[in-house]
Amino acid sequence: MPEGDTVFAAAARLRKALDGRVIDHSQFRVPRLATADLRGRRVTSVRSRGKHLLIDLGPGGPDDRDDRPLSVHSHLKMEGAWHVHPVGTRWRRPAYQARVVLRAEGQEAVGFELGVLELLADPDAALAYLGPDLLADDFDAAEAIRRLSADPARTVGDALLDQRLMAGVGNVFRSEICFLRRVLPTRPVGEVEVAPMVDLSRQLLWANRLRTARSTTGQTSPNARMWVYGRRGQWCRRCSTPIARDHMGPVGEDRVVYFCPACQS
Ligand SMILES: [Zn+2]
Missing domain, CATH: 3.20.190.10 (MutM-like, N-terminal)
Incomplete structure (x- = not known):
């Protein structure tokens, strides 16, 4: 995607x-x-x-x-x-x-x-409405943190996809970022540390900006590239619990999210 x-x-x-x-x-x-x-x-x-x-x-x-x-x-x-x-x-x-x-x-x-x-x-x-571009040379992390933190009641999964807050994350990276930060996508933004999440988003997108196949694990073989995305029912690479999938997105837009029910909370 x-x-x-x-x-x-x-x-x-x-x-x-x-x-x-x-x-x-x-x-x-x-x-x-x-x-x-x-x-x-x-x-x-x-x-x-x-x-x-x-x-x-x-x-x-x-x-x-x-x-x-x-x-x-x-x-x-x-x-x-x-x-x-x-x-x-x-x-x-x-x-x-x-x-x-x-x-x-x-x-x-x-x-x-x-x-x-x-x-x-x-x-x-x-395009002035867009939040800071994660792949811009001069990515403004402070502004991204400010925008993401502005509505603490919003879920992390929702906020990460909102391009007005920070531009570049889509459905795949959303799941991977939440897994790596050990937070469920349904957690309110106000309950998570936003700054490390922004740093991680920048790192993941930057590392993938010129790769031919996207990888968040650093592995290149086809079955090892993702932590959770597309892996429903397969074992969590961290704790061996089966990965779960749910639907989460703006009204009228059905978007899937993958997560580990054991090591994300
Ligand atoms: Zn796990």
Whole structure:
């Protein structure tokens, strides 16, 4: 599932392929953007903000008449991905899943099943609501702690997913962070130590930002990468109790959480 680390890695791949290059073909396969044409615009940066990805473009456009910069904003949600390859390469996902195709000087980027895809004139204003980005070079831990602590009655599991408090943690990391901190996701924030939880979140995402397969245990073999996520009924790696699974998320959003009922409380 795409989380902050996945998006950071996608931004790194897109940056390598597109940064500094001029778009010579663009095609949006969503009705709202069907007429958008980015040809002639130079890619000025590619960056991630939590789970959001921005491709910043300079002025230009097909008639070279638009003097405003523009950004392609995307969010991978559950199934999305950006693929990058030389123009002419066979796609690894079906064409009907493609939402946008960008080509620049021989490189092609295709966004598949993006949960959000839009063009923004002022992306920083649009994303200003996000909390500190766990993968930013200048991650502001103090601000993340302040925001997470603001509502002490809220559950830890809920707060960790709230991107307005701290940006980058998704469903997988939420379970792993709670396990490593030995707290149940249902505990109120006011009853846990927030600072070490923020430090751990930063460490885990940072360690995974460029890995091909996510691991919170430090192990790389497929069955050993996670402490609890996806391991219902399997033994806890710490105390051998079977791992439990529950549903926990905002109303209308069914999200699973995994935990050890013995060593988390
Ligand atoms: Zn345990």
